[in-house]
Amino acid sequence: MAVATRLTGQTLRYRRTMVTAEDLPELIQDERRRAGRPITVGISGYCGSGKSTLARHLAAVIPGSLRMRGDDFLDPARSHQRSHDWDGVERERLVTDVLAPFQESRASQFQRYDWSRRELGAVERLPLADVLLVDLIGLFHPQALKHLDVTFWMDVDLTVATERGMARDQSLGRNHESLWRDVWIPNERDFGAEFDPRSAAEFFVTAE
Known part of the structure; x- marks a missing residue:
């Protein structure tokens, strides 16, 4: 079962410090009511850590929620190259076209990456919703x-996440061993050393 633990030292806005997967939808909807506007929920972690699984689950059980897949803002070419800051993640476009306008209930347009064509797809209108879920390295x-x-x-160890990710790729017939070894694992380590993303999170999510 997934368990989310609020980080020690942060101001608690909830009475409990540990919540189960079943509690997450209520927790997020409480935050939505508190904010009084549409909210954005970021889910991050190492490649293979289960980000997409959690995002799909939350999108299925939270009324009025919308999921934006990480791959939609991940450049198919640059994400396969070494970088210290996950250069292939198009954060500026994500913020400008999606996150900021969504929080402000402002009309916007955006483009997803079409991985089959390895280029940006058609222009789409940003849908209206109460909660936007984004899962992304x-x-x-x-x-x-x-x-x-x-x-x-x-909150999955890099070694464990890598093993899971490689097993997933193999089950899908993808041979990405060299990418994992030479690009993605080093990218994860460099990004972690420079930006310490784990400490930026409000909640840990682990699998028990």
């Missing part, structure tokens, strides 16, 4: 953090 960066109302870190 490299999300907890200064450029994006101020536009995230609730933050969850998938």
Whole structure:
């Protein structure tokens, strides 16, 4: 079962310091009511840590929620290259076209990456919703953090997350071993050393 633990030392806005997966929807909806406007929920963690699984679950059980997939803002080419800051994550476009206008209930347009064509897809209108869920590597960066109302870190060790991610790729017939070894693992380590994304999260999410 997934368990979210609020980080020690932060101001508690909830009476409990540990919540189960079943509590997360209520917690997020409480935050929405408190904010009095649409809110953004950021879910980040290492590749293979379970970000998408949690986001899909929350999108299915939270009324009025919308999920934005991480791959929609992940450049197919640059995400396969070495960088210290996950350069392939297009945070500026995510903030400008999605996060900021969503929080302000402002009309906006955006484009998702079309991975089959390896280029940006058609222009879409940003849908209206109460809660926007975004699951993405490299999300907890200064450029994006101020536009995230609730933050969850998938608290899975890099080694374990890597094993899970590689197993997932193999089950899908993808041979990404060299990418994991030479690009993604080093990118995760560099990003963690420079930006300490784990400490930026409001909640840890672990699997028991």
